[in-house]
Amino acid sequence: MQTRRSFMQATAAAATFPTTSWAAAGAPTHLSAARKKDGSYHLVGLRSDGEIAFTRPLPGRGHAAAAHPERAEAVAFARRPGTFALVLECSEGAVLQKLHAPEGRHFYGHGAFSRDGRRLYTTENEIETGAGRIGLWDASNGYRRLGELSSNGIGPHEIIRLPGTDTLAIANGGIRTHPDTGREKLNLDTMQPNLTLMSTEGEILEAAELSASLHQNSLRHIAGFNDGRVACAFQWQGDVYDSPSIVGLYTPGVGLQLLEMDSGFLHGLDGYAGSIATVGEDQIGITFPRGGVAQVIDLKRETSKILRRADICGIARADQDALATDGLGGVQRIDAGSTTPLAQHPLAFDNHLIAIG
Amino acid sequence: MTLRSVTFCCALILGSPAFADLIAVRDNHILPRYAAFAEAAGALEASAETDCTAAAVMPAYHAAYDAWIGVSHIQFGPIEAHGIALSLSFWPDPKDRTGKAMTRLIAEVDPVVADAEAFAQVSVAAQGFSALERLLTEPQANADYVCAYTQAIAGHIAQAARDLSADWQGDFGEIFVTPGAAGNTTYLSPGDADRAVYTSLSTALEFMHDQRLGRPLGTFDRPRPNRAEARRSGRSARHVVLSLEALQEMTNAFSEAPLPEVNSAFTAAIDRVQALEDPSFAGVAVPAERFKIEVLQRNIRDLQVLIADDIGAALGISAGFNALDGD
Numbered sequence: 001m002q003t004r005r006s007f008m009q010a011t012a013a014a015a016t017f018p019t020t021s022w023a024a025a026g027a028p029t030h031l032s033a034a035r036k037k038d039g040s041y042h043l044v045g046l047r048s049d050g051e052i053a054f055t056r057p058l059p060g061r062g063h064a065a066a067a068h069p070e071r072a073e074a075v076a077f078a079r080r081p082g083t084f085a086l087v088l089e090c091s092e093g094a095v096l097q098k099l100h101a102p103e104g105r106h107f108y109g110h111g112a113f114s115r116d117g118r119r120l121y122t123t124e125n126e127i128e129t130g131a132g133r134i135g136l137w138d139a140s141n142g143y144r145r146l147g148e149l150s151s152n153g154i155g156p157h158e159i160i161r162l163p164g165t166d167t168l169a170i171a172n173g174g175i176r177t178h179p180d181t182g183r184e185k186l187n188l189d190t191m192q193p194n195l196t197l198m199s200t201e202g203e204i205l206e207a208a209e210l211s212a213s214l215h216q217n218s219l220r221h222i223a224g225f226n227d228g229r230v231a232c233a234f235q236w237q238g239d240v241y242d243s244p245s246i247v248g249l250y251t252p253g254v255g256l257q258l259l260e261m262d263s264g265f266l267h268g269l270d271g272y273a274g275s276i277a278t279v280g281e282d283q284i285g286i287t288f289p290r291g292g293v294a295q296v297i298d299l300k301r302e303t304s305k306i307l308r309r310a311d312i313c314g315i316a317r318a319d320q321d322a323l324a325t326d327g328l329g330g331v332q333r334i335d336a337g338s339t340t341p342l343a344q345h346p347l348a349f350d351n352h353l354i355a356i357g
Numbered sequence: 358m359t360l361r362s363v364t365f366c367c368a369l370i371l372g373s374p375a376f377a378d379l380i381a382v383r384d385n386h387i388l389p390r391y392a393a394f395a396e397a398a399g400a401l402e403a404s405a406e407t408d409c410t411a412a413a414v415m416p417a418y419h420a421a422y423d424a425w426i427g428v429s430h431i432q433f434g435p436i437e438a439h440g441i442a443l444s445l446s447f448w449p450d451p452k453d454r455t456g457k458a459m460t461r462l463i464a465e466v467d468p469v470v471a472d473a474e475a476f477a478q479v480s481v482a483a484q485g486f487s488a489l490e491r492l493l494t495e496p497q498a499n500a501d502y503v504c505a506y507t508q509a510i511a512g513h514i515a516q517a518a519r520d521l522s523a524d525w526q527g528d529f530g531e532i533f534v535t536p537g538a539a540g541n542t543t544y545l546s547p548g549d550a551d552r553a554v555y556t557s558l559s560t561a562l563e564f565m566h567d568q569r570l571g572r573p574l575g576t577f578d579r580p581r582p583n584r585a586e587a588r589r590s591g592r593s594a595r596h597v598v599l600s601l602e603a604l605q606e607m608t609n610a611f612s613e614a615p616l617p618e619v620n621s622a623f624t625a626a627i628d629r630v631q632a633l634e635d636p637s638f639a640g641v642a643v644p645a646e647r648f649k650i651e652v653l654q655r656n657i658r659d660l661q662v663l664i665a666d667d668i669g670a671a672l673g674i675s676a677g678f679n680a681l682d683g684d
Contacts, residue, residue, distance in 0.1 A: 035678065065683065080684055087393040109684065157684075220684070242589065263454075264443050264481055274679055289679040292556070310439070310552055313679035327678030328552070339547050348678040 022356055025072040026053030030290035032314050032325055033062025033076060033350035043076040045090055048318055051343025056093045058085035058086060061107030064352035068139065069117040069291035075099070081106040081179045081277050085122065087143055099142045104128055105135070106179060110158040113139060114200055115166050123156040124148070129175040132156035149202035153194050154187070160220065162224040167205065169230050170196045172216040175237070188237050193219040195230060195250050208256035212245055222280045228252045231284040236271030247297065259297065274313040275352055277322055284321040285334060289313040294324055296334055307332070307339045314353030325349035377551040377672060379534045381610040390428045390603070397424040397438055398518035402633050405511035409504035411493040415511040420494055421514060422486050422592065424601040430561035430607070433553040435524035441517050444446040448586050448658065458483035459491060466502050470509040471487060477513065484513050548672070554611055561604055562661040568598055570654040580641040582632040588637035597630050612668065614616040619663055626656045
């Protein structure tokens with residue numbers, strides 16, 4: 001049903017770009033960056049059966065993408081510390097816009113749209129100070145840069161919009177880097193990661209941290225439940241054989257807590273979680289690419305199951321289940337009882353799988 | 358003609374990676390090594406039953422530990438299904454979980470050591486070679502309890518070794534050589550078992566570089582000789598040699614083409630460890646000796662790169678696209 005509001009959005013959008021719906025783009029349900037065997041980089045649209053809906057070239061290695069809520073438009077972000085993001089029209093493949101990080105900024109690789117699709121928010125580094133910034137872009141007007149907000153921490157990595165709300169959630173990883181020294185971590189002794197919830201105007205609604213002894217647990221990736229809880233994936237920066245749990249849950253009114261992990265299981269993960277998704281109303285899907293394993297944790301039943309798959313990393317909700325992708329080209333469906341291989345492509349899927357809509 | 362062009366041409370002709378010989382890996386490497394582990398672990402169990410004193414058990418301990426290190430790089434298959442690798446050797450252990458768990462058992466004179474099934478439920482850090490090493494090399498007050506504990510560990514290791522060997526000789530041996538076949542739910546596509554072998558090779562070399570050598574090396578200003586693996590029984594360097602020998606054997610079984618460059622790199626690294634004459638890597642704290650261990654560490658990294666180029670690339674495996682990206 002078309003509400004007045006969505007009609008007006010569509011009209012506003014039409015004034016700028018020829019608009020096509022996601023159906024016209026081959027009905028993809030998910031997006032992922034990928035590398036082809038010839039070494040070229042692409043944005044790939046996947047259907048829920050694991051098959052490819054479209055492939056569009058990227059100028060360099062991607063990391064994650066953001067899907068516009070209505071238009072068949074995706075923003076593909078360069079791998080950190082990239083300075084480009086491409087807005088692609090996903091049915092014809094046209095590059096609608098190339099976003100450049102402003103002078104003295106680079107992207108961290110993630111972004112999110114506002115609920116009405118009019119704004120795009122990107123995580124950025126103010127290189128000189130190391131302060132985390134959220135870039136604001138006008139998605140209803142040619143992706144003009146509108147300004148920026150503080151991310152409320154250092155090293156903001158993933159930004160999402162909590163489902164059904166206007167609230168943004170930001171994983172401030174806490175790690176300062178400088179492009180001159182690549183990905184070298186400059187502040188491991190003093191890092192202070194947090195999860196920040198923010199209004200679209202930049203008002204900080206909540207800043208949640210783990211206890212001080214866990215300050216080296218870098219929060220990188222997050223996924224929102226419909227009830228306001230946020231699933232959190234960490235990367236431990238201390239001795240990896242001394243790693244605490246690297247999966248956590250933020251609950252409104254309770255705060256941020258780590259979920260218990262079996263110490264034997266944790267031993268093989270290198271202290272590193274790659275990606276996280278909510279599955280249904282009470283499950284978390286999380287990937288550990290260095291351990292070659294994904295885990296689905298049922299919060300209600302307090303059970304979990306694992307799927308072993310080399311270099312598995314991308315994971316996203318798919319109806320009440322999840323889809324996962326890996327660096328070897330596999331797409332698998334993970335449901336409550338089992339995992340099913342759906343497709344095998346001659347691609348290396350990059351870190352993140354993004355659900356459209 | 359270089360190795361790469363040889364393998365490339367064959368892959369084109371046969372339409373599939375012609376490089377990997379899984380049957381040879383199974384029959385000439387995995388099965389005999391697990392059988393040897395089962396035999397050595399059985400001898401350890403028998404030795405501990407006959408005479409549980411440290412001096413009496415020590416030779417069988419060394420032989421069984423050698424055999425375990427000779428298979429510990431095989432991280433796929435039954436070892437993964439049973440999840441028992443950590444219960445056989447628990448290292449690295451920066452929080453000293455082994456010491457803490459052992460202290461508790463011994464202080465409480467916990468009767469759990471008399472019951473194999475119950476013993477399997479204690480902390481994995483206290484079940485295997487890492488714990489046994491301490492029982493055999495550190496002064497112990499309660500000789501009767503330590504005797505029962507020694508026998509419990511020996512029994513656990515022997516049972517695990519028998520189970521692993523039997524599983525490989527049974528169904529799993531067949532699963533491993535039929536990747537992609539209908540009904541093979543472990544290796545869904547034809548290249549999956551190759552990947553498991555390659556990942557084991559690569560991971561084992563990385564473990565050697567980062568952990569077995571990297572932990573005791575620490576930094577120049579702060580070397581950490583007390584962090585060397587199995588240093589109490591003087592086995593640190595021995596583990597590097599045994600592991601290199603096992604990896605070299607696996608690599609050659611896996612490859613259908615000769616690997617002169619890889620083999621000379623393996624041999625050079627093994628020679629270098631032996632030339633150290635430093636069983637527990639105490640030399641990390643002595644600048645002239647430390648330098649030699651750092652060179653060895655670089656050799657291991659070079660070997661890993663060589664294997665990635667010659668074997669990984671030939672198989673079309675871009676291992677760790679995500680795992681190595683780190684973001």
